[in-house]
Amino acid sequence: MDKVFIVEDEPMLRLFYTQILEEYGFEVLGAAKNGDEAISMFEKFPEKPLVIIMDYRMPIKNGIEALQDILKIDKNTKIIITSADTSIKEKVLSLGACSFKEKPFDIDLLVANVQKACISSKSLLAT
C-alpha cells in the first residue's frame, strides 16, 4: 500500500482525509496538527510516505515552511498543498510542491492527485 501522511490543523478534516484515503487503499501513516509536528513525525517514520497532503494555514509552522523543511530532508517527497488562499499557489509550486488544491475541493480530485503523485514518486524511486 502506498503510504500517505496528512498535515491539517482542522480535526474534522484530519478525520475525513484519513477515512477517504483508507477507503481508496492508501496507508495513512499519521496526521499532524501543524508544520512543526509534521516535521517531527516525518523524521521518525521508518519508511517515508510517498505523498503528503498538507494544509497551508496552520499554527506554529505553516505549510510553506514545513514544505521547505521536509524537502530538505527528502527532496523526492511529493507534497500536495491545500488552502483556500490561492495567492500562494505559484509560490508553493515553485518551492517544490507537486500540486496545489484550492479548498473546498472534490474528494475524487484529491484522490486522483494523490494517486498521480504516488506514481510519480515511485518512478523517481525506481530511477
Add this chain to the structure above:
Amino acid sequence: MKNLEDLAKFPSENPNPVLRATKNEIRYINKVGESLLSLKEGDKIPKIFQNDISEALDKNILKTLEIDIDKLNYVFEISPIRKEGYVNIYGRNITERKMAEQKLKESEKKYRTLIENAQEGIWTIDENSITSFVNPRMAEMLGYAQDEMLGKHLFDFMDENGIEIAKRNLERRKQGIEEQHDFEFLKKSGTRIYAILETSPLSDEEGNYKGAVAFVSDITMRKTAEKTILNLAKFPSENPFPVLRATKENILYTNKAAEDLFSIKEGSRLPQELLEWINQAIDLDTPRLVEVDIGDKTFSFNILAIKNQDYANIYGRDITERKTAEEKIRESERKYRLLFENANDAISILDLEGNFFEVNNLYCTRLGYTREEIMKSNVRYFEIPEYADLVLGRLLDAKEKGFNVIETAHMAKDGRIIPVEISCRSILYNKKPAILTIARDITERKSAEIKLKKSEATYREAYNRAEFYKDIFTHDINNILQNISNGIQLNEMYLNKPDKSEKVRRNINIIKKQVKRGGTLVSNIRKLSKLTEFESKLHNTDLLDVLNKSVSYIENTFADRNVKIQVEVNENNYFIQANELLEDIFDNILTNSINYNEKDNIEISIKISRELEDNINKVKMQFIDNGIGITNERKQQIFERGYSEITSVHGMGLGLSLVKKIVESYHGEIWVEDRVKGDYTKGSNFILLIPEVVHNG
C-alpha cells in the same frame, strides 16, 4: 654812583633818608631817616639791616635792600667804606615806581591771558614778514604747533594768488595803514581757511616800519554759508526755484519760478503763504526757514532779512521729493510698527544668546507676561522645559543658515502650553547680529493633526480588522465546506455498504455540526466586525454559565483526544460586564491549550477566584494546562501578533491577540505564566483578570 656821591655830600639836605653805620650802631642819620625809621645816632642797628651791613662790609660789596614802610616802598643802597669800618646807607622812596611795575605786570598777565586764550588768532610779523609771534588759537586755525609757525615767512601760509594780495597789503602796512580785510590762508593740511583780519603796522619810536600785527577770525563756515546763498542768489533769474525779494508789504523782485508758483509779479502783495514769516524775519531780524505746501508740492523757504534794509530775500526750494521720501519712510515705519504690534503672530527680536531686543504686544498677551517681564528675561524661560536647552542651538542654526523653521511649545504664565511653529531669520538689529522670530500658535493645527492621526489609526484598524475577518472567514468557511463535501462524498461511497452505516451516521453528524459551525462563524464574524460597537453594549454576565458552555463545546469538539477539563470554583456567583464574545475567549484559550499539547492525556485546570486590585474586586481566571508551554520570548508576542498573522485555531478562528482585545474591552487583563515557575516545558497558565460586578439577581 655819581648821584649817590652828590647826595652824600649834603646828607642833611637830602630829601631821602641817609645813614652811616658800623656793624653795631648808627653813626649818623639825617632828619628824614630819623623820622622814617624812628632811629637816632648811637642806636643799635635794626635787625632788618644787620645782615646786609655785615655782608657789605665783609665782602666789600654794594647791597640793596627794599623795605616797605607805612605802605610806602623804599630801597636802601648800602655802600661799604671798609677802611673806616662803616657803611653809608642811601634810601629812596620807590613807591610810584613799584606801583607802575605792578600795574605793568598785571597788565602783561592780563593780556598774556587774553592772547593765549583768545578766540581770535593773533599773528605778528617783523619788517621782513617773518612770523615773530602767534597765539595758540592762530596756530590751531592753521593746523600748526606755535613753534612750527615761528620763523616762517608770511607767504608760506598762502597760495600764489594770496601772495599777490598780501604783497599789496604789506605795502599799505608800511605806509602805516590799519585795515580790516578777508583773506584765504592755506592750512598745514593743504585745505583753505577763510579769515577776516584786523591788521595794524608796528613801528619803532622813530616811526620806522618794524612789522605788523593781525587779529584773525576764522569765518570758513560763514563763508561757506554765504557762498551757498550767493550761489542761490547770484542768478535768481536763472534759478529753477523761486527767489524773491520783498518788503513787509510788496514784492520787490521775483524770478520766473516764484511768479509761476505764487501768481505774483514785482509790486504784488505778499503771497499769503509767506506773509507771516516774512514779517517775522524782518521784524525780528532773524532768518526763517519754513516749509509750505503749495498745491501738491512742498517748498522750503529760507527767508533772510537784510540788515539795515526793510526787505528780505527769500530763497525757495522744491522739497516735494524729499518730503515724499520722508513720508514714505514714516509711512513704512508706521506700517511695520502696526504690523509688528498688531500681528497675529508673536514676534520677537533676540540676540544670539536668546535675550530680547524687542517683542510685540501679542507675544506679551499670549504668554500673559508684561513687556517689562519679558524684556528682562531670556527666551529659554518661555519654552517648555523639554525644549529649553534646544533654544540656543536653534538660534545659532538660524544664524548659520540664515533661516529655519521649528516646532516647539511655549509655556504661558498660567501654565498653559501653547504649541507654536517658529520661523527664525538672521538679521542685523541696530548693527548687531540678531534673530527675528515669528511664533505662530498651532494649537488648532496640532489638535487637527492629532484628530487626523486618530482618525487615520481608527480607519487603519478598521481596515485591518475587515481584512482579518475576510481572511478568517475565507479560511474557516472553506474548511467547513470541505468537511461537508467530504462527508457527503464519503456517505455516497457508503450508500450500498451496510457495514458502513455507523460511519454514515457519524458523517451526517459531522455535516450537521459543520453547518451549525458555519452559522456560528457568520454570526461571530458579524459580531466581531462590530467589536467597538459591542464595547458599549456590555451587560452583566454569569461567568460560570458561559464557561461551562465553552468547556462542553471543547470536550465535544476534541472528542477524538483524551482531554480532561477541571473547573475549580470557591463560589457559584461571578458576574462581570461582558458580551457574546466571552465564550469565544474561553473557546480560544482552551483550544490553544489542546492544540499545543502533545501529551496523550491533556489536562486543563480552570481556577476561578476573587482578587482585590486597586480597591476593585476582580475575578481571576486561570487556565492551567500541561501542554508544550510558551518560551519567555513568546509570552508577550502571542498577544501582539497583527491581524494578518493570526492563524485560525478552531471554530471561528479567533487568535489570542483578538482574545486580548476582547478582554481589554471588558477593562480586563490577560497574560501567560509558566505552570511551574521557571520551567515553561511543564505547561502554561493563562490568567485573566476582569472587574467583577455586583449582581442583584
